[in-house]
Amino acid sequence: MLDPAPAQRSGSQRDSSPAARGGGGARALARDLVATAPGHFALAALLLLTAGVTEAFGLLMIVPLLQAAGLIDAGGEGVAVVEAVTGFMTSLGLPLSLPGVLAAFLVLAAIRSATAWGRGVVTTRLRMKFTDRVRCDLYAAVADASWGHLLGRRRSDIQHMLTDSVGRVGHAAFLLLQLAVGTTLTLFQFAIAVMVAPATAAVAAALGLALASVGGPMVRRSHRIGHDLTEKGRVLRGHTTDFLDGLKPAKIHGAEHAHVERFRQQTAEVRERQVAFATLSGGTSAALSFASAVALAGLVWYALAASGLALAELALLALVFARVTPAMLRLLQQVQALANALPAQAAAAGMRKELRAAAEPAGTGGAAPALTRGIEVRNVGFVYPGAPAPALRGVSCDIPAQGIFAVTGPSGAGKTTLADLLLGLLEPSEGAIHADGAPLRGAALRRWRRATAAVPQEPFLLHESVRSNLAWSRPGATEAEMREALELAAADFVDDLEQGLDTVVGDRGGRLSGGERQRVALAAALLRQPALLVLDEPTGQLDRDNEARVIESLRRLRGRATVVVITHGDALLREADQVLTLDACHLSATSADAASPLPPAKPDRVSLTLG
Numbered sequence: 001m002l003d004p005a006p007a008q009r010s011g012s013q014r015d016s017s018p019a020a021r022g023g024g025g026a027r028a029l030a031r032d033l034v035a036t037a038p039g040h041f042a043l044a045a046l047l048l049l050t051a052g053v054t055e056a057f058g059l060l061m062i063v064p065l066l067q068a069a070g071l072i073d074a075g076g077e078g079v080a081v082v083e084a085v086t087g088f089m090t091s092l093g094l095p096l097s098l099p100g101v102l103a104a105f106l107v108l109a110a111i112r113s114a115t116a117w118g119r120g121v122v123t124t125r126l127r128m129k130f131t132d133r134v135r136c137d138l139y140a141a142v143a144d145a146s147w148g149h150l151l152g153r154r155r156s157d158i159q160h161m162l163t164d165s166v167g168r169v170g171h172a173a174f175l176l177l178q179l180a181v182g183t184t185l186t187l188f189q190f191a192i193a194v195m196v197a198p199a200t201a202a203v204a205a206a207l208g209l210a211l212a213s214v215g216g217p218m219v220r221r222s223h224r225i226g227h228d229l230t231e232k233g234r235v236l237r238g239h240t241t242d243f244l245d246g247l248k249p250a251k252i253h254g255a256e257h258a259h260v261e262r263f264r265q266q267t268a269e270v271r272e273r274q275v276a277f278a279t280l281s282g283g284t285s286a287a288l289s290f291a292s293a294v295a296l297a298g299l300v301w302y303a304l305a306a307s308g309l310a311l312a313e314l315a316l317l318a319l320v321f322a323r324v325t326p327a328m329l330r331l332l333q334q335v336q337a338l339a340n341a342l343p344a345q346a347a348a349a350g351m352r353k354e355l356r357a358a359a360e361p362a363g364t365g366g367a368a369p370a371l372t373r374g375i376e377v378r379n380v381g382f383v384y385p386g387a388p389a390p391a392l393r394g395v396s397c398d399i400p401a402q403g404i405f406a407v408t409g410p411s412g413a414g415k416t417t418l419a420d421l422l423l424g425l426l427e428p429s430e431g432a433i434h435a436d437g438a439p440l441r442g443a444a445l446r447r448w449r450r451a452t453a454a455v456p457q458e459p460f461l462l463h464e465s466v467r468s469n470l471a472w473s474r475p476g477a478t479e480a481e482m483r484e485a486l487e488l489a490a491a492d493f494v495d496d497l498e499q500g501l502d503t504v505v506g507d508r509g510g511r512l513s514g515g516e517r518q519r520v521a522l523a524a525a526l527l528r529q530p531a532l533l534v535l536d537e538p539t540g541q542l543d544r545d546n547e548a549r550v551i552e553s554l555r556r557l558r559g560r561a562t563v564v565v566i567t568h569g570d571a572l573l574r575e576a577d578q579v580l581t582l583d584a585c586h587l588s589a590t591s592a593d594a595a596s597p598l599p600p601a602k603p604d605r606v607s608l609t610l611g
């Protein structure tokens with residue numbers, strides 16, 4: 001499923017949305033974040049505000065502290081603030097003694113620590129909820145997208161998005177929250193700095209402007225690196241999936257080390273981009289923290305040499321500076337990290353949008369449809385997305401209800417494509433298919449699929465017990481029904497397995513033989529009691545005895561289900577009521593009813609050859 005198809009496009013090509021270009025990314029992320037859990041977001045905002053206020057008071061307390069220590073008097077810079085703070089403290093009945101000020105400090109510190117803890121818990125909850133929502137939305141979008149669209153998508157791209165990229169989207173959400181916290185705290189600090197030490201605040205503001213001017217290009221570079229990382233991560237995931245899926249042939253052909261070498265090169269490329277980001281962001285911080293030291297030195301020089309400020313007031317300036325500038329530097333780092341993570345958010349949003357646009361119509365409710373008259377295929381053609389030529393063209397046939405209809409023909413003739421069209425997985429590009437007179441199109445497809453079951457040539461089993469695999473096909477099936485289906489599918493070998501129905505079948509059913517896998521998959525399909533059952537070479541991997549048993553099962557389905565079987569096997573072809581032969585020439589034909597060179601036919605059998 002979701003095999004790499006010729007029509008696949010690269011993820012990078014899709015990253016050209018406005019969000020992908022960065023600007024709208026942070027806004028879209030913030031909007032999604034608020035929409036995910038408005039309650040948690042409001043609580044986080046409240047805690048943030050509390051933190052801002054306590055932070056501001058903490059900074060204000062520097063003044064009475066220095067005053068209580070006798071280091072400054074009511075003169076000099078910040079006199080209005082000193083009065084305001086001391087007035088406020090007196091109105092609260094707090095003594096302006098050293099112990100009183102220290103006690104107030106401790107109370108503020110306690111509030112700050114408690115709100116920081118609460119904020120940490122709430123923001124983590126918000127971030128996790130958001131990450132899960134993005135992941136689940138994407139899962140649902142994949143599940144709802146039409147099969148035809150998914151065929152044009154590389155499976156590993158979707159895997160990459162659901163795992164690595166969604167993780168980075170969660171990180172971007174975390175950074176955005178951090179940035180909101182940081183910005184609020186810095187604004188509060190700055191407002192207090194303006195009141196307590198306007199000269200320091202002016203220098204810090206100048207430094208802030210300098211940060212913003214050098215920050216812009218750095219942020220853009222971080223965004224570019226983030227984009228590269230998303231793209232290289234996608235390529236790496238594709239390689240890993242190919243490697244694991246193709247490990248057996250790789251070992252047989254001695255190519256496993258070539259895979260490892262390629263993997264090593266690709267991980268090195270990812271590592272290089274990560275190191276490039278660390279170098280950029282670390283270098284920016286180092287340069288800017290040196291610039292702030294230069295600014296502080298300038299401030300001290302100005303205060304002492306140029307304006308002759310007292311040592312105590314100088315201490316006040318330095319203390320305020322020491323609180324405000326690291327907060328500004330942290331902000332810049334957070335903006336850079338956010339810019340680096342935003343391309344993942346843009347890519348995830350782009351994929352979600354694309355999949356939603358390709359969603360199948362919701363379908364109607366009600367019971368699974370029955371099939372009493374049969375299926376009419378009229379002049380059906382199908383072109384895979386991006387394929388240069390049609391896979392099917394001008395196919396017409398009637399599939400009578402509750403009989404056995406065989407499709408045969410060489411590889412590439414379009415047998416599987418026709419089966420997928422009959423199953424309602426694909427919609428014809430031209431012509432039409434009707435089941436009991438109702439067109440298999442649009443919203444009818446989902447409902448139709450409730451009445452169908454199929455066993456592909458390489459059946460897929462979950463890495464779970466036989467019982468779970470059967471229950472997955474029809475939830476709520478009883479053990480008696482499962483045993484009946486297993487018996488009907490000639491899969492009663494299950495009783496001889498170590499733990500019977502509870503035996504785990506291994507990764508993709510790997511602990512069973514090909515034939516056993518196929519028979520368990522057939523039992524799962526039969527358990528659904530489908531109106532239409534499509535089987536792709538159901539006896540291809542079976543010995544004569546088991547082939548005979550499967551054919552006997554199909555015989556028993558006569559009158560109960562419509563069976564379409566893709567086969568080359570003589571025994572199965574003999575069993576069919578009608579045989580449709582697709583051959584390489586069918587693309588230029590409409591339909592014909594010439595007898596195909598088949599083994600002795602049953603008296604009522606009609607053979608159709610398209611070609």
Ligand code: ADP
Binds near residue numbers: 385
């Ligand atoms: P068959 O089952 O008879 O071997 P298929 O139905 O699998 O044939 O394929 C019919 C044609 O459609 C082939 O030419 C094949 O290359 C093409 N085809 C099958 N699947 C895809 C796909 N996902 N994308 C593009 N072309 C496809």
